[in-house]
Amino acid sequence: MTMLAYHEFSRTPERDVYSLPSETFRRHARLVDGLSGARSCITFDDGHRSQFDFAAPILDEMRLAGIFFITTAWVGFLHSVMCWRDLRELQQAGQIVGSHSHTHPMLTACGPVALRNEMTVSKEIIEQRLGVEVDSISMPGGRINERVLMACGEAGYKRVYTSRVAERKRSTGNLPEVIGRYIVRGGTSDRTLAAYLDGDPFVCRRLEMESRMKTVAKALIGDSLYHRLWRKAARSGAYGS
Numbered sequence: 001m002t003m004l005a006y007h008e009f010s011r012t013p014e015r016d017v018y019s020l021p022s023e024t025f026r027r028h029a030r031l032v033d034g035l036s037g038a039r040s041c042i043t044f045d046d047g048h049r050s051q052f053d054f055a056a057p058i059l060d061e062m063r064l065a066g067i068f069f070i071t072t073a074w075v076g077f078l079h080s081v082m083c084w085r086d087l088r089e090l091q092q093a094g095q096i097v098g099s100h101s102h103t104h105p106m107l108t109a110c111g112p113v114a115l116r117n118e119m120t121v122s123k124e125i126i127e128q129r130l131g132v133e134v135d136s137i138s139m140p141g142g143r144i145n146e147r148v149l150m151a152c153g154e155a156g157y158k159r160v161y162t163s164r165v166a167e168r169k170r171s172t173g174n175l176p177e178v179i180g181r182y183i184v185r186g187g188t189s190d191r192t193l194a195a196y197l198d199g200d201p202f203v204c205r206r207l208e209m210e211s212r213m214k215t216v217a218k219a220l221i222g223d224s225l226y227h228r229l230w231r232k233a234a235r236s237g238a239y240g241s
C-alpha cells in the first residue's frame with residue numbers, strides 16, 4: 001500500500017513548495033485511481049481550507065476516499081483551516097477525518113501530560129463533533145519515537161501516520177500500526193509519483209533515502225531552521241523531484 005500526504009492547494013502555481021496547483025492534484029488523483037486502485041491512499045495534514053475547496057471535489061468526482069488529519073485547536077479559530085461544517089460535509093461525502101494532534105507541537109518534545117492531552121483532547125473533540133470513532137493520527141512534523149507511539153496506543157489510536165516513505169510497522173500488543181507516507185510537493189514530477197505508486201524499487205529507495213536524510217538534518221539543526229532552509233532550497237529547484 002502506498003500513501004501520499006498533501007498540505008495545501010491553489011488555483012495557480014505558487015512559490016511555496018508545499019502548495020500544489022489543483023490541476024496537478026487532479027493528475028495525481030487520476031494516477032492513484034488508474035495505476036493502483038485500492039492499493040493507494042491520499043492523506044492530508046493540517047486541515048487547510050484549500051483541501052476542502054480544491055482537493056475534496058476532485059476526490060468526490062473520482063470516488064476516491066482520503067484521510068484528512070486536522071489539528072483540533074485550529075478549527076474555528078484559524079481562518080485558513082476548515083471549520084466544523086466543512087469537516088462534517090467531508091465526512092458525509094465518505095471522507096475520513098483523523099487527528100493531527102490538538103495544538104500541533106512536535107510530540108517528541110512534549111512532556112508526559114502534554115503528550116497525553118495532545119492525543120486524547122483531539123480525539124475526543126473530533127468524535128464529539130462528528131460522531132465517529134477516530135482511530136488514526138498523523139504526526140506533526142513527522143516526528144515520532146517509541147514514547148509517542150506508546151501514548152498513541154494508550155489514547156486508543158490504531159494507526160499512526162508518519163512522513164517517512166515506506167515506513168511500516170505492524171501493530172503489536174498495545175502499540176498501533178505505523179504507516180509511512182510520501183509527502184508530495186510542488187516539485188514532485190508525475191513520473192516520480194507514478195513510479196512510487198507502482199512500487200518501482202529504485203524510486204522507492206531514492207525517496208526513502210531523501211526522507212531519511214531529512215530526518216537526520218532535522219535532528220542536527222532543529223526543526224524550524226531546517227524548514228526555513230529547506231523551503232528556500234526547494235524554491236530554487238535544488239530538491240525538485
Ligand SMILES: [Zn+2]
Pocket residue numbers: 045046100104139140141
Ligand atoms: Zn502538520
